[in-house]
Amino acid sequence: xxxxxxxxxRQNIGIVTAVLLFTVLYLLYNFAHxxxxxxxxxxxxxxxxxxxxxxxxxxxVPVLASGLDLSVGAVMTMVGCFASYLLTGAADGTPLHxxxxxxxxxxxTFPGGVSGxxxxxxxxxxxxxxxxxxxGCIVVYGRIQPIIATLATGAVYIGIALFLxxxxxxxxxxxxxxxxxxxxxxxxxxxxxxxxxAASWFAPVAWIPVPFVLLILIALVVWVPFRRxxxxxxxxxxxxxxxxxxxSGLPIDRAKIAAFTLAGFFAGCxxxxxxxxxxxxxxxxxxxxxxxxxxxASVVIGGTSLLGGTGSAIGSIFGAMVLRxxxxxxxxxxxxxxxxxxxxxxxxxxxxSIGALGVLxxxxxxxxFR
Amino acid sequence: MSSASLxxxxxxxxxxxxxxxxxxxxxxxxxxxxxxxxxxxxxxPTYLLQQLQIGAFLGIVAAGMMMVILIxxxxxxxxxxxxxxxxxxxxxxxxxxxxxxxxIGLLVGLINGIGVAYLRVPSMIFTLGVNAVMxxxxxxxxxxxxxxxxxxxxxxxxxxxxxxxxPNALFVWAAVSVLVxxxxxxxxxxxxxxxxxxxxxxxxxxxxxxxRITVICFVLCGVAAxxxxxxxxxxxxxxxxxxxxxxxxxxxAAVVIGGTNILGGRGRYLGTLIGVVLIVLLNxxxxxxxxxxxxxxxxxxxxxxxxxxxxxRGERVTS
Numbered sequence: 221x222x223x224x225x226x227x228x229x230r231q232n233i234g235i236v237t238a239v240l241l242f243t244v245l246y247l248l249y250n251f252a253h254x255x256x257x258x259x260x261x262x263x264x265x266x267x268x269x270x271x272x273x274x275x276x277x278x279x280x281v282p283v284l285a286s287g288l289d290l291s292v293g294a295v296m297t298m299v300g301c302f303a304s305y306l307l308t309g310a311a312d313g314t315p316l317h318x319x320x321x322x323x324x325x326x327x328x329t330f331p332g333g334v335s336g337x338x339x340x341x342x343x344x345x346x347x348x349x350x351x352x353x354x355x356g357c358i359v360v361y362g363r364i365q366p367i368i369a370t371l372a373t374g375a376v377y378i379g380i381a382l383f384l385x386x387x388x389x390x391x392x393x394x395x396x397x398x399x400x401x402x403x404x405x406x407x408x409x410x411x412x413x414x415x416x417x418a419a420s421w422f423a424p425v426a427w428i429p430v431p432f433v434l435l436i437l438i439a440l441v442v443w444v445p446f447r448r449x450x451x452x453x454x455x456x457x458x459x460x461x462x463x464x465x466x467x468s469g470l471p472i473d474r475a476k477i478a479a480f481t482l483a484g485f486f487a488g489c490x491x492x493x494x495x496x497x498x499x500x501x502x503x504x505x506x507x508x509x510x511x512x513x514x515x516x517a518s519v520v521i522g523g524t525s526l527l528g529g530t531g532s533a534i535g536s537i538f539g540a541m542v543l544r545x546x547x548x549x550x551x552x553x554x555x556x557x558x559x560x561x562x563x564x565x566x567x568x569x570x571x572x573s574i575g576a577l578g579v580l581x582x583x584x585x586x587x588x589f590r
Numbered sequence: 591m592s593s594a595s596l597x598x599x600x601x602x603x604x605x606x607x608x609x610x611x612x613x614x615x616x617x618x619x620x621x622x623x624x625x626x627x628x629x630x631x632x633x634x635p636t637y638l639l640q641q642l643q644i645g646a647f648l649g650i651v652a653a654g655m656m657m658v659i660l661i662x663x664x665x666x667x668x669x670x671x672x673x674x675x676x677x678x679x680x681x682x683x684x685x686x687x688x689x690x691x692x693x694i695g696l697l698v699g700l701i702n703g704i705g706v707a708y709l710r711v712p713s714m715i716f717t718l719g720v721n722a723v724m725x726x727x728x729x730x731x732x733x734x735x736x737x738x739x740x741x742x743x744x745x746x747x748x749x750x751x752x753x754x755x756x757p758n759a760l761f762v763w764a765a766v767s768v769l770v771x772x773x774x775x776x777x778x779x780x781x782x783x784x785x786x787x788x789x790x791x792x793x794x795x796x797x798x799x800x801x802r803i804t805v806i807c808f809v810l811c812g813v814a815a816x817x818x819x820x821x822x823x824x825x826x827x828x829x830x831x832x833x834x835x836x837x838x839x840x841x842x843a844a845v846v847i848g849g850t851n852i853l854g855g856r857g858r859y860l861g862t863l864i865g866v867v868l869i870v871l872l873n874x875x876x877x878x879x880x881x882x883x884x885x886x887x888x889x890x891x892x893x894x895x896x897x898x899x900x901x902x903r904g905e906r907v908t909s
Contacts, residue, residue: 288714376887383884
């Protein structure tokens with residue numbers, strides 16, 4: 221039994237390190253925070269963590285298949301811009317029209333009210349998923365290297381986002397914004413369930429922030445079943461040895477497409493939440509790039525190998541949270557804003573370099589070149 | 591098809607197609623300008639030289655990027671290496687401006703190379719971290735504002751002036767190109783670079799000090815980025831925040847459009863040169879057409895996908 225646990229810990233040393241690092245950092249943060257261990261702090265942190273955590277999950281799946289998705293930030297931005305049109309919550313709906321080089325196309329009216337918002341959420345997530353699916357098809361059928369294929373599609377998605385929102389704007393339904401970015405109690409009160417969140421049995425969980433619940437829900441409902449499916453295992457197999465996976469008769473093409481499609485879905489979730497949180501759509505190119513790069517950093521800190529085949533999206537969530545908590549510390553310890561980017565970079569460098577110190581123990585140099 | 595012409599075509603085909611595509615862009619752009627304005631600026635040497643002058647900065651960055659891509663690595667620290675070199679060169683000033691700027695590039699390349707070659711951190715993530723550190727250093731140095739320092743006269747002359755009607759920046763780009771071509775085709779270093787890109791373990795077993803070569807490639811890339819930064823500062827007479835951001839992805843795209851395999855080991859410098867010209871001309875045609883940023887991004891992405899679909903397709907892994 222103990223041996224079994226020891227083996228499992230050794231196999232997942234990356235994830236275990238990320239979880240421990242996060243736990244220690246987050247406890248320290250809460251001790252140092254004047255209002256630490258309160259629901260308010262937790263809610264604020266949850267809102268700041270969610271989008272990056274989703275992008276980290278998104279990045280993990282292609283990385284496991286030893287691909288890299290440089291378009292996750294672009295998909296997130298594009299979905300956010302769609303959301304800023306579809307989730308306005310206007311009672312009588314939103315008229316949609318396209319303006320392509322002066323050509324006006326009316327597309328009818330998007331339904332309003334609650335059903336409209338639900339439909340809008342579905343459309344937004346479907347858009348992200350479709351973007352990921354296109355990435356997967358280009359990689360598999362076009363046989364273009366993932367890194368360069370997604371670099372190109374990322375430019376296309378950012379272009380669409382800019383087309384939708386040349387300047388930041390749009391609107392998200394206030395109730396939706398309130399319900400999604402606060403605690404479960406506020407959520408229940410906004411959507412009028414459980415006696416507006418006042419039910420006595422509900423009280424013990426009412427303090428939990430909605431973003432954390434969503435994060436756990438998405439991980440349990442989407443990631444865990446995927447990982448246990450044949451396709452999920454094929455993704456791991458493709459990442460560790462594509463030739464062997466092919467010879468074993470695994471559906472490698474479908475696995476790769478599934479990996480990128482799932483990445484699109486996760487990135488779409490992140491974009492949807494970011495739009496809801498900021499109540500607007502913004503085709504911010506630097507922001508999209510920063511999110512993409514931070515998602516790669518999260519994946520690495522979360523213990524997933526960039527070579528593919530080992531790791532987990534759960535680890536990446538913790539990787540993303542470690543990255544974010546580091547920036548929370550800047551607020552607590554009053555580090556001059558001018559020095560913050562420097563510290564962020566140094567910590568990122570230190571984190572990946574310490575993980576690499578194992579190479580000093582390698583006796584056969586040839587083992588380094590795999 | 592004989593094996594000789596096949597092996598020739600594998601590297602030459604991308605270059606040829608990219609060159610043809612440049613012609614297509616020129617013709618399409620000229621037809622457009624002729625129909626709309628009744629003139630053909632794309633065919634005037636003055637205009638083309640001016641565009642190439644702007645393209646020289648991208649060309650120099652891409653030359654360095656190619657060295658790194660050929661050994662199957664990537665350098666994401668280019669944006670802030672470029673900016674840091676420009677900012678330090680302008681703030682030092684005087685005769686040491688350019689050496690200091692290039693020194694920054696050398697130092698960053700050295701750090702990148704050591705991290706990637708000796709610590710074996712994936713270059714994707716290590717250079718990303720170095721980029722963040724350089725950005726942090728520059729933000730701390732400048733206070734986050736546009737630096738008030740100006741480029742030296744020599745920097746301005748090198749980047750902005752003309753000799754015999756040809757922009758000096760083009761001469762610098764040509765010198766860099768000749769140097770890279772000689773390194774890749776005429777020196778042992780060049781052979782090693784291709785060997786490492788094909789299979790590092792095999793190169794190591796063949797007696798190549800692969801880690802030293804890796805460091806050298808990153809140093810060359812860092813110095814190239816720094817040189818572009820120094821020139822760009824001279825061209826715009828000052829350094830500014832984020833001046834390197836527009837060079838990272840286009841430089842990778844130029845290298846790949848030119849037929850260099852993103853997984854390393856294959857590609858010719860002539861291709862990178864053509865890739866740069868293609869991107870520069872595409873940009874200038876789109877700006878003549880008053881294309882909004884949204885359309886530019888979409889077309890830019892579609893062109894990369896299209897070019898790679900034509901000649902950049904990998905082989906199926908079947909064993």
